[in-house]
Amino acid sequence: MTTQTAALPGGTAGAGRPDRAWPCEGPLVLGVRHHGPGSARAVLAALDAAEPRAVLVEGPPEGNALLPLAADEGMVPPVALLAHAVDDPGRAAFWPFAEFSPEWVAIRWALARDVAVRFIDLPAAHSLAAAADPSWGDEEDVADDGEPALRVDPIGVLAEAAGYDDPERWWEDVMEHRRGTEATDRAGPVDGAFAPFAAVGEAMAALRERYGHGGHAHDLVREAHMRIQLRAARREFGEEVAVVCGAWHVPALTARSTATADRALLKGLPKVRTETTWVPWTHRRLARLGAPGRGYGAGIESPGWYAHLFSAPDRPVERWMTKVAGLLRDEDRAVSSAHVIEAVRLAVTLAAVRGRPLAGLGETTDAIRAVMCDGSDVPLALVRDRLTVGDVLGEVPDTAPAVPLQRDLARLQRGLRLKPDPLERELELDLRKDTDAARSRLLHRLRILGVGWGSPESGRGSTGTFRETWRLRWEPELYVRVAEAGVWGTTVPTAATAKAESQAVSATALADVTSLAERCLLAELPDALPVVMRALADRAALDADVGHLAEALPALARSLRYGDVRATDTAALGEVAAGLAERVCVGLPPACAGLDADAAAAMRDRLDGVHSAIGLLPQAEELGGRWADVLRRIVLRDAVPGLIRGRAARLLLDDGRLAEGEAARLMGLALSPGTPPAGAAAWIEGFVGGASGGGMLLVHDERLLGLVDAWLTSVPADAFTDVLPLLRRTFSAYEPGVRRTLGELARRGPAAGGPVRAETGVPGFGSGLDEQRADAVLSVLRVILQEERV
Template sequence: MEGRAEKKQAEKTRAKAKKGMPHAFGIRHLSPAGAYYVREYLDRADPQLVLIEGPEDFSELIGDLGSEEIEPPVAVMAYTKELPVRTVLYPFAVYSPEYQAILWAKEHGCECRFCDLPSEVFLGLEEERRKKWQKKLEEKQEPCQEPESPVAYVYRRLDELSGDGDNETFWERTMEHAGDVEGYHKGAAEFGRSLRALASGDIPGTEKAAKSGAAREGEEAEGAGGMPDGGEEGRREDGGENAENRIREAYMRRVVARAVKEGTSPEKIVVITGAFHVEGLMGEGKPMTEKEWKKLPRLEAKKTLMPYSYFRLSERSGYGAGNRAPAYYELLWEGLCRQEPDYAARRYLAALAAYQREHGNLVSSAEIIEAMRLSLSLAGLHGGRLPTLRDLRDAAVTCMGHGSFSEVALAVADTEIGTRIGSLPEGVSQTSIQSDFYRRLGELRLERYKSVAAQDLSLDLREKLTVKSQKSAFLDLERSFFLHRLRVLGISFAAIQAVKQERATWAEQWQLRWTPEAEIQIVEAVLKGDTIEQAASFALRERTMGSSGIAGIAAVIEDACDCGMPTSMEYAVSALQGTAVDAVSVTEIAETAGRLSSVLRYGDIRHLDRAPLVPILSQLFLRACLLLAGECACDEGAAKQIAQAVATLHEVSVNHDFLDGERWRRVLFEIAARDDLNTRLSGLAAAILLEAGQMNSEELGCEVQRRLSKGIPAELGAGWFAGLSMKNHYALIARLNLWEKLSEYLVTLDDEEFKRALVFLRRAFADFTSEEKNQIAENLGEIWQVNPSQASEVLNGPVSGEELEMLSGLDDFDFGDI
């Protein structure tokens, strides 16, 4: 039962409507029934002007949105002109009421505009909220939870109170199945009124409602001059969604008032807006004044159209104004257009069955029929005449999934969300960098990869000698340049994969997948340049200037080479020359040398001049040789990083004849022989020399005898062996005397020493394969004079409970002073 205040307000609204108010049709964004019935409503109203909720400055794009060549879903995006880029997105599906209203207006030659706050104001309000939230965080010095918004509270209460258990099902059963335009129109208006009452705590029939009504009467009696609905200060104090909604509604009333002043009769204006705002537009509020308008915060912004996807519209992608099942909602739209009420239910179950069959899961016709019958029964239990998505899904799980959702989960995702991506015709409003991106996609024959499904692309960067044109001969190389530029810009359309042939310099493997996020990233990159190449060049130069060390600059050189951008490469090389003299860390030098080596070895296939890198690499390599031995006097934590640096530097020395290889070998011999360095690194140096043929079996035997002796602490001896095993395993396995020495060494250890050694040996043998462990077992079987297969079975067998308990205790073993 309505309270007295609500009755009085409703009477005022109806009286005002009789005096000549614009028509208002309440909708829900992405509502198939709303999209269908809004056309019928417009047919009846026959307006001269259609106003649609949406940023007013988007009106200049309505002509493009109404183009017959556009394929929804698409979105209008506003973005700030300065970093960090802030965005406002307004997506449209074919079943969006706003989109159908735009099409109707175009078909009937009717003027159409958006009427909400301009995008620059939305961005400004969002920035104010962000600053306010940041200030709260700084004041409290700890994360604080934002209070639940009024609208979030309303929908949570709907979930709790609706017989269906969630507001999405409640809306579909009540509104999407409304049956006629009058039912939808009145239902949406009532739904909006109820939302406003709940959001403000103004619940009909309660004491608070009466107080709120009296408060409204008091506000109306106080006179004009302030901000509409309580003035600007009132809005600022509210500070939440209610305050912003009042600002928006005041602005929409301002747009309506302006249209009337320009000569359009109120009765010839139809406003298409969210159901929540109908009461606000048709109520007693006053239009926003010029003074109030000028006080609103703003961030300068640009606009663009972009393709969108059903996945992005779905709630799984995190888009708040989306719906759970965009592909299913399209079926509802098609059913309304066909005037077949049960079309969506039939097509949904048929699509589930088709997906299951395509993927090897049998679904019989009888199961489909039973699922249809069960869904109708479930709808009837809730007082509905048609099944909702929830009814259909429950029926499908029961009849097709045998009671298990996991059996139909993939089919449900495919049928409910779908893979549809919108498209824009060439020439439709886009930023310069978007146009360049799509032009390059066409030139490089990559358009078919513009799909939400990930697709693999293999590239052969070598010149193709069997084709006639130079463009075709280097097509894959140009593709590689383009994809690497996208990678440098952080555009997620392409991700490079590891190539199976690690040493194949001519092969690249990519995975391509288009998402609306990638489109947003492209638009954001316009601040760096008008084309992909210009933006990538700016990004590389920015990274070069921001690099604090030589490794970062070397990474830029490597990326510039991959992108095929010689100018950016020259700039980074120049910066590296000026910075390399300050390098003091062996790990940083090694990382830089590794990157430069990669460019020198593989850069020829990209046709870039690499000669300036040769003296830089020589200089860095010499410095590493001078510093390395001293840095090997370190703890285990640093040893891991230095070990990687040693491996990298050795690979660099092997790959380039112009480097001083003899000096490098002397450094390795020094590290291998010294007792005052980290033993793991000494072992690694010995392993490298052994692998390179610079250390013979006799020298290795002497080193083993020295390192694995009773006088050497267990952890040092085992650490040395762990370093020795970091390189060629087969070279170690083939030397039986090495395993004899290790066996003799372990026998001499007492229990505590053995535990110390075991910690390091476990780590060493963790990198050996099963086959390699079998071969070691064979060696030990021969040493111990037992059957090799028996030794292998014992050594590679399952660990007993007692052994497992002892091993788990090693992680917390007390190493005393080491």
């Protein structure tokens, strides 16, 4: 907020304004709190009353050329100025503006009246360069005695002085909830427009006198640049200049200083070449704090509430409660007009009891919880997410400057009807449809470029079928990622191809190259595949680590199936995959021996991956028999950890290459008294552990369940505590229904009656398949699978 300023050298108060006197000697400095609706209304009233010839706003001067776009009909806040280093687009900063931001109101006011408007803060060219210097951050500020300087929260200090324990509540009471105040009534509509700025300016002057820069030493450099720009504006426009800046800076801009001293503070600052544009912003992003040197750190806890306070013409509490009621009704909650009336009454009463001029967010929230949410915080969380914060996404006109890659992406988004949305949503794609296939290509290409707009979800599309599931959410920071990716090309396909080729050449791990090949096929980048395939062949020929080969094979197998779906020629890829599979079959058994627990767990996962991959390869029938022989060798090799041996036995059983009786025999050997309990527990985990369906295997095969039960009851007491964590990890992964059934089977025991297998004496299911009972469910299955029409 501001104060009437002492006249600086040069200019005469009120020059060129015979119709109305200039309200102060020197420039009118309007100190505000960024993104405050009360501050925005006060700035608008002050500008209307003063009618300055020029408006100066806290912001990077590189954005001056873009300011006319703020008046464009296609510019819908929230938006942000994005500045990034040309040579390093990842070094970027945002300056966001909402419709209730005082700076935005001042910019729109000036443009609507053809008044000169400029940004005067330290150029982004300096701030982006200096941000990379550790000495620029607040954490390096020190006091005169060499100790870290105390960082002052000016709003907190003033709130404490006023007897408030909550700085936010104090600021809301004195500024954000002001609508036609006592100062206006006493001083008149013109003088009253400047009264709040004078009061806050005096308070900030007192704080700066006591605390100096308040632990923010780099603010002195910014303020020096602001003063230089202010002098230049006064030489051009006289004293009729209004400055809209953070209230903390008001004393620095009104204090006497010399141009020489200010230029000395700016001397030697690092500098980078920058580019600037407007980008859409979101309310949710406004609610996050910024980092030093990266533009305004908004950190507004309730941007949706602030937008409501600024836009509501009257009765803000009543209108807010109506919005909340509409939201809750849309969620099928019974909320009537009587609830709205009662909630308004309660909020107003709470404000009166708490001594507040208007019911604030705290009072309205308490009233909503009590009246509309029946005291529950669950629906209240929805109100906070959808209304108090909100998912409003701004818009920027097409005429705003952008890197070529961003323009191509925007064109593709429009053509594919994929609008950037700040709300997370799920997208189902059918790759047999041209539009969905094009959407899939775009999303996969963006992932290669590091633009994480969408992430694939596990589901039907995860194994390369005709469907894909994506989870999409557009964040403003993705504009920076697009700018970074612009170094690879001017269009999405060419940029993705260039980056994929570069990654293939620089990759050192075989798994990285195979993953890249998979992503290139998904993204349909045929021009990149030759480079990737050469790198893949070279890495595969040189890599002798069986673990690396086993990690690489699943991605190749998936890529072959993706190629089938997308009609891509993958003959060369198939040859590489077959060669890798052969080498894995030769080297895997010895590689599984002598592993510790962690290495065994990693090898178990590789075993699963190779098993699935071989089933997907075109040579699956030929390789399947050889792979089964490899698994048998692992099962019978005592030097292999029990976890891996158990897993290999389970894979053979699932493929029908191991008889049930043989599986029971192997389990009996693994659980024999001569086997250490820890090793036996690891074998069980490998055989029936995890989400592999091992629980249902125990439910339906009483022999296996009986073996596990008998072994468990025979484990010595001193060893039981050692194997218990392993067993708990094994059985905790089962579905609750499976665990309950196993518990019931164990509780019944042989004496409970029911079908009993003669060879084991364990009760449970019959010894064979009851075909008559199985046939009874076929008609239901046909309906479920939609194989017959009802």
